[in-house]
Amino acid sequence: MPALFHNENAWTRLRGGEEQALFELYKSHYNYLYKCGLKISADADLTTELINQVFMTIWEKRNSLPELQNPKAYLLTTLKNKILKTWEQRKRYQAMLESTGLQMEQFQHSIEEHMLQMQLEADKKQQVLSAIEQLSPRQKELVYLRFYQELSYEQIAERTSLSPRTIYNNIYEALKSLKDSLVQKVLEVLLVLSLMCF
Known part of the structure; x- marks a missing residue:
């Protein structure tokens, strides 16, 4: 056929x-x-x-x-x-x-790199929490209001009935204390922030 x-x-x-x-x-x-x-x-x-x-x-x-x-x-x-x-x-x-400026290599991160990054983030968080636990109750409260609630010294003064100078001194001492427990670079940023905000 x-x-x-x-x-x-x-x-x-x-x-x-x-x-x-x-x-x-x-x-x-x-x-x-x-x-x-x-x-x-x-x-x-x-x-x-x-x-x-x-x-x-x-x-x-x-x-x-x-x-x-x-x-x-x-x-x-x-x-x-x-x-x-x-x-x-x-x-x-x-x-x-x-x-859009994306390159294929951005999508090729290995699982190990991702896990390492997650572990580093968890370690940093744990270091910060451990360092904060070493502060006095008043220092914890003031650091929380200043950096987590992002209140000004005047707003914190209204809430706590403390003077802005007392608040500044307490936060400054808290940051000095944290400096002994945290990575130098992170602390320098926090210290600069606190001094700039006063």
């Missing part, structure tokens, strides 16, 4: 819903489609994946496929379109990443 007639016959049977005809077309056209697809995409895995998609698509649309004498050209055109569409999607995605 000539190949052209065989392919036409398989195509007709495929359109009629015969699954075996799909496998016959796949077997007889795979190598040709792979060679042509590889020339276009230069990506073996992508080419294989898209050839499989071509045959899944024609199976899903078997009831609406056109009558063909030689399905080879139809299959190749379908594959080319899928390759071009995939590359277009990749280009658009890459352009979107570049336009």
Whole structure:
């Protein structure tokens, strides 16, 4: 049986819903489609994946496929379109990443790096909490009002009936105490903040 007639016959049977005809077309056209697809995409895995998609698509649309004498050209055109569409999607995605300043390496952090970062954050938090526990009850209250509630010295004075100078001195002493327990850099920031806010 000539190949052209065989392919036409398989195509007709495929359109009629015969699954075996799909496998016959796949077997007889795979190598040709792979060679042509590889020339276009230069990506073996992508080419294989898209050839499989071509045959899944024609199976899903078997009831609406056109009558063909030689399905080879139809299959190749379908594959080319899928390759071009995939590359277009990749280009658009890459352009979107570049336009927003995001780079792929930002998404490639390892689980170990993430876990280490979480552990460091937990350690910092624990250090701060431990250091704050060493303060007197009044110092804790004033530090809380100043840095967590972000109240001014005058607002704290209204709430506590203490003078702004007393509040400043207590907070200053609290920060000096924290300096012994916390990382130098963090403390310097807090100390500068407290001095700037007075």
